[in-house]
Amino acid sequence: MRAADPVELAPGEELDPLLSDDVVLRADHVSVVYDGDNPTRAVRDVTLELRRGEVLGIAGESGCGKSTLAYALMRMLRPPARLTGGRIIFSDHVGGTPVDVMALEAEELRHFRWRKLSMVFQSAMNALNPVTSLRKQFSDIFETHAPEMRRDDREQRSRELLEMVGIDPSRIASFPHELSGGMRQRVVIAMALALQPDVVIMDEPTTALDVVVQREILDEIERLREELGFSIVFITHDLSLLLEISDRLAVMYGGEIVEFAPSAQVARAPAHPYTLGLLESFPDMRGARRQLHGIPGSPPSLAEEVAGCAFAPRCDYAFAPCASVKPRLGERSFLAGHGAAIDVQGQRASRTWSVACHLHDPDLCPAGPPQELTGGDRAGDAETSTEEPGGVPDAICGEEE
Ligand code: SF4
Numbered sequence: 001m002r003a004a005d006p007v008e009l010a011p012g013e014e015l016d017p018l019l020s021d022d023v024v025l026r027a028d029h030v031s032v033v034y035d036g037d038n039p040t041r042a043v044r045d046v047t048l049e050l051r052r053g054e055v056l057g058i059a060g061e062s063g064c065g066k067s068t069l070a071y072a073l074m075r076m077l078r079p080p081a082r083l084t085g086g087r088i089i090f091s092d093h094v095g096g097t098p099v100d101v102m103a104l105e106a107e108e109l110r111h112f113r114w115r116k117l118s119m120v121f122q123s124a125m126n127a128l129n130p131v132t133s134l135r136k137q138f139s140d141i142f143e144t145h146a147p148e149m150r151r152d153d154r155e156q157r158s159r160e161l162l163e164m165v166g167i168d169p170s171r172i173a174s175f176p177h178e179l180s181g182g183m184r185q186r187v188v189i190a191m192a193l194a195l196q197p198d199v200v201i202m203d204e205p206t207t208a209l210d211v212v213v214q215r216e217i218l219d220e221i222e223r224l225r226e227e228l229g230f231s232i233v234f235i236t237h238d239l240s241l242l243l244e245i246s247d248r249l250a251v252m253y254g255g256e257i258v259e260f261a262p263s264a265q266v267a268r269a270p271a272h273p274y275t276l277g278l279l280e281s282f283p284d285m286r287g288a289r290r291q292l293h294g295i296p297g298s299p300p301s302l303a304e305e306v307a308g309c310a311f312a313p314r315c316d317y318a319f320a321p322c323a324s325v326k327p328r329l330g331e332r333s334f335l336a337g338h339g340a341a342i343d344v345q346g347q348r349a350s351r352t353w354s355v356a357c358h359l360h361d362p363d364l365c366p367a368g369p370p371q372e373l374t375g376g377d378r379a380g381d382a383e384t385s386t387e388e389p390g391g392v393p394d395a396i397c398g399e400e401e
Pocket of ligand 1: 272273274309310311312313315316317318319322327356357358359
């Protein structure tokens, strides 16, 4: 196994400047490659931060790097996956000393995982051992991550955890195949909360469940978060779900974050054409009837390098620079009601919204993005509208591809 490239601090450099007091976890320029004849750059220079007590959603189509990012945050990447750059910083309380997660030795990591940062894995049936009782699986967690616990305490804590997620503690002797899908998912959540972590990463925790059970599990997660105060990174391809449950969300495409903003703002004013495409792909249960639009084409191969914007082949708004100039995630603030975005790069206090799209770059698109990407009515919102999304930006930006 090739070790992760060490993340060195420059002489005199401290971790603190990267973390404001309200941030519990920060990924800073994280990149992950799957080695092989054709290396796959699954996560590309991702920077994001999780605030204390918040739900941070990460959305994107399958294969965009979401789960790989989650495993990188947990330091659970296995070969051929390899962290090639960046650092992950954790601070469990205001004023605490930030921890460089990448620098933790094996023993430190064992104490860190599950106590500070834990994970609810995709597909409960795969996450649980089918031939081992719940009692044994809970016990394994405590033996590994809290070896100081006595056997009686482990048993009692396991029962408490089952009860906490709404499962009769007498089921502790059950095997996973004796439980329903919803119960198995609750068990996995209980295991992730076993040592009261500050952060729980949830990777598609409700994807395989029917909508009724999904709703029950989401309500359970919200109740537990309010009760226990942990922060959540919630990963799913279901943007509509994230808009409902997350405080802020990051939209990933091609291994990169293309938009990072408060969820309410994304719902009202998606700034990236890909985010807009995702929003146009599902019906609004409460809003006016509107035409649904899918996103044509497929996500890019992460084994290939793209000179310009990776979304360009699928983007209705692509214009000349998109083919050759790579958009960078820039910080911008949004003037509600003015229909315009202004670049405030570098002003940390104003950082509310980041997007990687040339339409928001005043140098490449002086006229600014079209109305539907600045909080105006989205194309097709009205019941009677027949307008297709896109179609006008070339005129706005004055260039033909
Ligand atoms: Fe579309 Fe160009 Fe923006 Fe990429 S940079 S999302 S191709 S308009």
